Amino acid sequence: MRKLTDIQPGTSVILKEVLGGKRLQTRLIGHGLLEGRAFLVLERLGQGGPVLVEIEGSKLAIGRGIAEKILVQPEEGLAGLFG
Amino acid sequence: MLKAALIGNPNAGKTTLFNALTGARQRVANYPGTTVERKEGGFQALGEDVALIDLPGIYDLTPLSPDEAVARAALIKERPDVIVQVLDASNLARGLYLTLELLALETPLVLCLNMLDVAEAKGAHVDPRALSKLLGVPVAEAIASKGVGMDALKRTIRETAKEGRAPRARVAYGEPLDFALKTLQSTLEAAPSLESDFPASYLALKLLEGDELLAKAIQGGAGYAPLEAAFQAIREQIGQNTDMMLKQRRYEKASQIAKSVTLLAPKPAQEAAGDKLDRLLLNPKVGIPAFLVMLFSVFALTFLLGNPLAEGIERIIGVLGAWMIGVLGTASPLLASFLTDGVLAGVGAVLTFLPQIAILFLALVAMEDSGAMARAAYLLEGWMSKLGLHGKSVIPMVLGFGCAVPAIMATRIVESRKERLITMFVMPLFSCSARFPIYVLIVAAFFPKPLQPLALFGVYMLGVLLAFLIAVLFKGAFDKEEEGFFLLEIPPYRMPSKKTLIFFTWQRVGQFLKRAGTIIFAFSVLMWAMSRFPSPPASELAAVPEGMRPAYRLGYSFTGRLAKGIEPILEPIGFDGRIGMALVGATLAREIFISQLGIVYALDAPEGVSPSLADRLQKDYGPLTGVCLLLYFLIASPCVSASIVMTKESGSPMLAFLQAGFLFALGYAAVFVAYRIGLMLGA
Known part of the structure; x- marks a missing residue:
C-alpha cells in the first residue's frame, strides 16, 4: 500500500484505506471514493499542490493534505498477483 | 400554493x-x-x-x-x-x-x-x-x-x-444493518416524546450513521433511555463502524442502480477534446499564464469594446443636458441646475460606465460557467495553501472583482474557519465593480491610450499581490485549527449557454441600474444640494470677478466648507479640496466619487461648456494625482456594505472594524509614500 501522493500520474489504483476521521471519510464517499474502488491518477502538481484523479468519468482535485491520508494499491500490482 | x-x-x-x-x-x-x-x-x-x-x-x-x-x-x-x-x-x-x-x-x-x-x-x-x-x-x-x-x-x-405520495422504496443495507435500523426505528416510534421533525425511519438511519446534530437534538429527552440501550446492543453486536458501513453500502447501491439504467456505448478510441485541452491547461506552466492572460483580456475588452459605447452614452447625456437648459434655463434656473448639475451630472456620470460593467460581469459569468474557475482553483491550490489560504479561495476572490458582498458570502465554500477568515479579511483588496468605473475614469484621464488596459490590469494585480502579502503576514494571527480540506470537482468544459450568460449579466446590470436609480440618485441629489447651498449673499458675490464666481459659490457651500475642514488630512497625500469633496461622497458609496466630481465640475463650469470628466481631470491634475487616487481606492476606501457582511459572516464585529481600520491606515500610508516619492522625482 502506498500513499496517493507517491503514485505516478497515469496509474490506475484501488483505494485501500483512508487514514482520516469520519468527516473526511464522509466527504470522500460523497465523491465515490470508497474502499475497494478503482480510479485513475491523472496529475500530481508540485509545490504541495493537489492530486488530480478521475473517478467514474469525472475529475476530482484532492488537496495534498488529504491525498497523504489516502492509501492505495496500483492495479498493475493486482494483475500480477493473479497471473 | x-x-x-x-x-x-x-x-x-x-x-x-x-x-x-x-x-x-x-x-x-x-x-x-x-x-x-x-x-x-x-x-x-x-x-x-x-x-x-x-x-x-x-x-x-x-x-x-x-x-x-x-x-x-x-x-x-x-x-x-x-x-x-x-x-x-x-x-x-x-x-x-x-x-x-x-x-x-x-x-x-x-x-x-x-x-x-x-x-x-x-x-x-x-x-x-x-x-x-x-x-x-x-x-x-x-x-x-x-x-x-x-x-x-x-x-x-x-x-x-x-x-402527495411519498416514495416507498427503501435501500436494503443488508443484515445486520437492516435489523439494527428496524430496531432503532421501532424504539423511536415507541417513544413519541422523542419525535423530532424528522420521520422515524430517517432518524434511525442518521443516528446509526453517527449524525451528531440529530443525536444532540433528541438527547436527554424522556424516553431516551431505551434508545440508548438499543444503541448499546447494536454496537456490541456489529461494532462501532456502522456509520461508514451504511454510507459505503448506500454508495454501492447507487452505483449499481446507475449501472443498471445506463447503456454505455463503447469508449471512443479518440481522446475527448476537453481531456486534450486539460492535459495542456492543467499543467501549471501553461495554465497559470493562460489564466492571467484571460483576466487581462477581460480588462482589455472593457476598454476596447466598452469605451466607445460609454462615449456614446456620454454624448446622449450631453445632448439631454443641453436640451434641458434650453427649455428650463431661463424659466427656472434652479430647477435646471438641479436636473443638469445634480441628476444628470451625478447619476449620468455613473451610468456612463454601464457598458464596461456589463462586459466585466459577462466575462465573470462566462469564466465560472465554462469551468475555467474550478481549474484556476486547482492550479493555484498549492500556492494558496502556502499563503495560509485555501485553493477554493480563488473562487470567492475572482467573484470579489464583481462585488465584495457576494464574494464574502461565497467564502463559505472554504471549509476551514481559519482559511475562510483570512480570505474574507483580504477580500476588499480585490477591486469590486463599484471601484471599476473610478479606475477606468482615472486611467483614461492620465495614461496614454496604448497603456490603458495594462494600467488597469496592473491596479488589479497590485491588489491581488497585496492581498497575498497580508495573508502571509496575518496567517499566524488567526487561531490554528483543523486543517481545511481541499476536494474540488473539476467539471467538464462547457460552452456557456447564451441564456445563462444573458440571464446572469442582466441580473447584475439590473442591480447596477437599480443602484444608480436609488442610492446614487439620492446621494447625487444630496450632494448637489450640499454643493449648491448655502449661496453667498449677492453683495459678497458681486465683489468677486465674473470668472471666479462659480468657484466662490462652491467654496461657500456646505461641501466646500467640509472639504476645507478635512484639508489637513488630505494635504499630506496630495489631494485638494475638490477631490476631498468627492472623497467625502465616496464614503457613502464609491460610485459617488464620480457623481460628486461630475457635480462639482458642472457647478464650477462656465455656462455651456461641458468637456468629458476625463478631459477636465487631465487639465487640472497631473499623473501623480492619478496614481495616488488609484492607490487610495485600491486599498483605503472603506465600504459599509462589505463591513456589514463581514461582521455577519465572521461573527466578529471586531474583525470587521480591524479590517476597515487596517486597510485605511495602509492605504493612507501607501498614498503618502507614493506622493512623496513622486514629488521627489519631480512628477
Whole structure:
C-alpha cells in the first residue's frame, strides 16, 4: 500500500484505506471514493499542490493534505498477483 | 400554493434549472430565523402556482458545515409538498447516492434527469423509465441549459405534489444493518416524546450513521433511555463502524442502480477534446499564464469594446443636458441646475460606465460557467495553501472583482474557519465593480491610450499581490485549527449557454441600474444640494470677478466648507479640496466619487461648456494625482456594505472594524509614500 501522493500520474489504483476521521471519510464517499474502488491518477502538481484523479468519468482535485491520508494499491500490482 | 424544494449535487446544473424554471420570478431571502441566504422563486403549472426554494449544492444530507445544517433543517421544517432533485445524467451514481438518502425522508420526490446532452456526448444513454421503475418515483428528462423538458418537469412537479405520495422504496443495507435500523426505528416510534421533525425511519438511519446534530437534538429527552440501550446492543453486536458501513453500502447501491439504467456505448478510441485541452491547461506552466492572460483580456475588452459605447452614452447625456437648459434655463434656473448639475451630472456620470460593467460581469459569468474557475482553483491550490489560504479561495476572490458582498458570502465554500477568515479579511483588496468605473475614469484621464488596459490590469494585480502579502503576514494571527480540506470537482468544459450568460449579466446590470436609480440618485441629489447651498449673499458675490464666481459659490457651500475642514488630512497625500469633496461622497458609496466630481465640475463650469470628466481631470491634475487616487481606492476606501457582511459572516464585529481600520491606515500610508516619492522625482 502506498500513499496517493507517491503514485505516478497515469496509474490506475484501488483505494485501500483512508487514514482520516469520519468527516473526511464522509466527504470522500460523497465523491465515490470508497474502499475497494478503482480510479485513475491523472496529475500530481508540485509545490504541495493537489492530486488530480478521475473517478467514474469525472475529475476530482484532492488537496495534498488529504491525498497523504489516502492509501492505495496500483492495479498493475493486482494483475500480477493473479497471473 | 404548492411548495417545492430544489436539491442536487454541485455541478449538476441546479442553478441553471432553477433559472429555467422560475425565469425572472425569483428573489433572495433568508432561511427562517437565520442570516443564511437562499433563492426563492416560482412558476405556474396547469394554472396552479408552485413556489420553489433553492437549497445549496450538496453530495449528501450529512451536514458538515453550518450552512448545510440550516438547509437540511429547512428541508424538513418547512414541509415542502415535493422535493425535486437534479441529477447529472453523465454522473449518475453520485447523484443517486443523495437520492437514496432522500427516499428516507418520506416526502414526495421528483427526479430531474439533467444534462442528457452531456451524457450522450460521453456515450452514456440513461433510461428514465427503468430508473423510475426501480426507485418508484417519477423521473423527468431535461436539458436545462437549453430549456428542454421544462414544461413536462413543471407538470410532473405539480402532479407529484398534488398526489402527495411519498416514495416507498427503501435501500436494503443488508443484515445486520437492516435489523439494527428496524430496531432503532421501532424504539423511536415507541417513544413519541422523542419525535423530532424528522420521520422515524430517517432518524434511525442518521443516528446509526453517527449524525451528531440529530443525536444532540433528541438527547436527554424522556424516553431516551431505551434508545440508548438499543444503541448499546447494536454496537456490541456489529461494532462501532456502522456509520461508514451504511454510507459505503448506500454508495454501492447507487452505483449499481446507475449501472443498471445506463447503456454505455463503447469508449471512443479518440481522446475527448476537453481531456486534450486539460492535459495542456492543467499543467501549471501553461495554465497559470493562460489564466492571467484571460483576466487581462477581460480588462482589455472593457476598454476596447466598452469605451466607445460609454462615449456614446456620454454624448446622449450631453445632448439631454443641453436640451434641458434650453427649455428650463431661463424659466427656472434652479430647477435646471438641479436636473443638469445634480441628476444628470451625478447619476449620468455613473451610468456612463454601464457598458464596461456589463462586459466585466459577462466575462465573470462566462469564466465560472465554462469551468475555467474550478481549474484556476486547482492550479493555484498549492500556492494558496502556502499563503495560509485555501485553493477554493480563488473562487470567492475572482467573484470579489464583481462585488465584495457576494464574494464574502461565497467564502463559505472554504471549509476551514481559519482559511475562510483570512480570505474574507483580504477580500476588499480585490477591486469590486463599484471601484471599476473610478479606475477606468482615472486611467483614461492620465495614461496614454496604448497603456490603458495594462494600467488597469496592473491596479488589479497590485491588489491581488497585496492581498497575498497580508495573508502571509496575518496567517499566524488567526487561531490554528483543523486543517481545511481541499476536494474540488473539476467539471467538464462547457460552452456557456447564451441564456445563462444573458440571464446572469442582466441580473447584475439590473442591480447596477437599480443602484444608480436609488442610492446614487439620492446621494447625487444630496450632494448637489450640499454643493449648491448655502449661496453667498449677492453683495459678497458681486465683489468677486465674473470668472471666479462659480468657484466662490462652491467654496461657500456646505461641501466646500467640509472639504476645507478635512484639508489637513488630505494635504499630506496630495489631494485638494475638490477631490476631498468627492472623497467625502465616496464614503457613502464609491460610485459617488464620480457623481460628486461630475457635480462639482458642472457647478464650477462656465455656462455651456461641458468637456468629458476625463478631459477636465487631465487639465487640472497631473499623473501623480492619478496614481495616488488609484492607490487610495485600491486599498483605503472603506465600504459599509462589505463591513456589514463581514461582521455577519465572521461573527466578529471586531474583525470587521480591524479590517476597515487596517486597510485605511495602509492605504493612507501607501498614498503618502507614493506622493512623496513622486514629488521627489519631480512628477
